Amino acid sequence: MKQNKSSDDGGSMEKAREQSKCSEEWEETFYHAYIPVARSIAGRILYPSGTNEDIEELALDAVYEAMKNIGKYDETRGSMETYVRTITKSRALTYRKKQERYQTVPLEGSLELWTEDEDVAALKDMVRCVIRQLRPKEQTLFTCRFLYHMTPEEIARREGCSRRAVDSRLTRLRKKLVKAFRDHGVELGGDV
Structure with a gap:
């Protein structure tokens, strides 16, 4: 055994x-x-x-x-x-x-006081409102690019289209978002 x-x-x-x-x-x-x-x-x-x-x-x-x-x-x-x-x-x-x-605050210079929590909450509500106004395909594109940080190549593979088509859609989406935010009183600066 x-x-x-x-x-x-x-x-x-x-x-x-x-x-x-x-x-x-x-x-x-x-x-x-x-x-x-x-x-x-x-x-x-x-x-x-x-x-x-x-x-x-x-x-x-x-x-x-x-x-x-x-x-x-x-x-x-x-x-x-x-x-x-x-x-x-x-x-x-x-x-x-x-x-x-853990970032330090400079000892010299002026400090601005604001209610960050209220500002952030208001901004989040406004962003949700703007996103809800997008068509479903635009919402998907927004989610893939700006929330999941997918590259245009990755989005093109996922959607079964060319990189150029994704670039065009992203450009139109950015312009639409800039206008929507401007309508809500928010000016976007930088590379949008």
């Missing part, structure tokens, strides 16, 4: 080694597939204050979290790429908020 047990242990050890090898291969494949996406999102959100090390660490943590929580992934809610994007965005925004919290 001991001989059987010994041979069974050897068989189960072999199975464990095979499973471990498959798991390592799967993790490596997953990593190589999604680390560029995570780096891209982290870089866009942390720019310009985040260092390359910050971006790399955040991207690695996000991909690891996605692998570790693969059981929570619901394919009916989006692709695996969207899942990784969402995790990365959440981690990057949290990191940026923590960094902003």
